[in-house]
Amino acid sequence: xxxxxxxxxxxxxxxxxxxxxxxxxxxxxxxxxxxxxxxxxxxxxxxxxxxxxxxxxxxxxxxxxxxxxxxxxxxxxxxxxxxxxxxxxxxxxxxxxxxxxxxxxxxxxxx
Amino acid sequence: xxxxxxxxxxxxxxxxxxxxxxxxxxxxxxxxxxxxxxxxxxxxxxxxxxxxxxxxxxxxxxxxxxxxxxxxxxxxxxxxxxxxxxxxxxxxxxxxxxxxxxxxxxxxxxx
DNA sequence: ATTTAATATTCCCTTGAAGGAATATTCCCG
DNA sequence: CGGGAATATTCCTTCAAGGGAATATTAAAT
Numbered sequence: 001x002x003x004x005x006x007x008x009x010x011x012x013x014x015x016x017x018x019x020x021x022x023x024x025x026x027x028x029x030x031x032x033x034x035x036x037x038x039x040x041x042x043x044x045x046x047x048x049x050x051x052x053x054x055x056x057x058x059x060x061x062x063x064x065x066x067x068x069x070x071x072x073x074x075x076x077x078x079x080x081x082x083x084x085x086x087x088x089x090x091x092x093x094x095x096x097x098x099x100x101x102x103x104x105x106x107x108x109x110x111x
Numbered sequence: 112x113x114x115x116x117x118x119x120x121x122x123x124x125x126x127x128x129x130x131x132x133x134x135x136x137x138x139x140x141x142x143x144x145x146x147x148x149x150x151x152x153x154x155x156x157x158x159x160x161x162x163x164x165x166x167x168x169x170x171x172x173x174x175x176x177x178x179x180x181x182x183x184x185x186x187x188x189x190x191x192x193x194x195x196x197x198x199x200x201x202x203x204x205x206x207x208x209x210x211x212x213x214x215x216x217x218x219x220x221x222x
Numbered sequence: 223a224t225t226t227a228a229t230a231t232t233c234c235c236t237t238g239a240a241g242g243a244a245t246a247t248t249c250c251c252g
Numbered sequence: 253c254g255g256g257a258a259t260a261t262t263c264c265t266t267c268a269a270g271g272g273a274a275t276a277t278t279a280a281a282t
Contacts, residue, residue, distance in 0.1 A: 060279095063279050
């Protein structure tokens with residue numbers, strides 16, 4: 001994840017809402033535009049952006065197109081976040097170790 | 112996290128790079144602008160955006176200002192991601208359960 | 223083959239975000 | 253107090269993203 005495209009995709013409020021909407025499973029363009037109260041062309045445009053950013057995937061079914069969240073995309077974001085927060089975890093671990101050592105020393109030489 | 116501000120903050124390549132730069136710990140504006148090879152005013156501007164989005168925090172020290180990543184912000188993103196992916200996990204669990212049941216039935220009535 | 227539903231695309235316009243350059247602010251030091 | 257370093261802010265300009273409206277495309281149905 002050095003892909004700022006994913007972030008720009010999610011930065012737009014309507015697109016973020018689309019993602020929220022797709023939590024429970026894929027929806028058609030019509031359903032999406034209806035529930036978000038936006039016009040169909042805007043829905044299509046936003047979905048295109050999400051698609052190209054890899055946030056979303058389509059599968060056609062006759063006339064309709066179902067858009068659903070793309071797992072890999074979210075997995076990548078999670079990995080990236082972990083790669084950042086794990087540094088902090090390590091620091092916490094070291095702090096705990098340190099405190100533990102201090103505690104041991106206290107036991108050996110009370111008062 | 113319904114805050115698209117965080118995403119718009121990270122959507123800009125320079126700002127994303129700033130976050131990457133701050134992984135190891137806080138830096139001053141000067142250091143940041145130097146390492147990213149951007150002019151100081153731009154660095155300040157980007158840092159302002161990151162600050163207002165809550166991605167980053169400052170603490171002043173004499174003349175300088177150290178910017179560092181703000182943990183809460185990343186925690187919130189992680190929580191949001193989990194709230195999305197956990198639905199998938201549940202589904203997987205149910206699938207596994209289902210497969211397990213089928214396996215049991217096989218044992219009871221082989222061939 | 224024509225019509226109709228669902229979706230995508232295009233064109234135009236407006237607004238906001240980002241960079242450049244200059245300037246303001248803050249703080250330390252002598 | 254005056255000077256200089258570090259940082260923030262302002263003004264201006266440019267460019268791309270997003271909405272509206274109209275139109276094109278695709279596929280089904282009759």
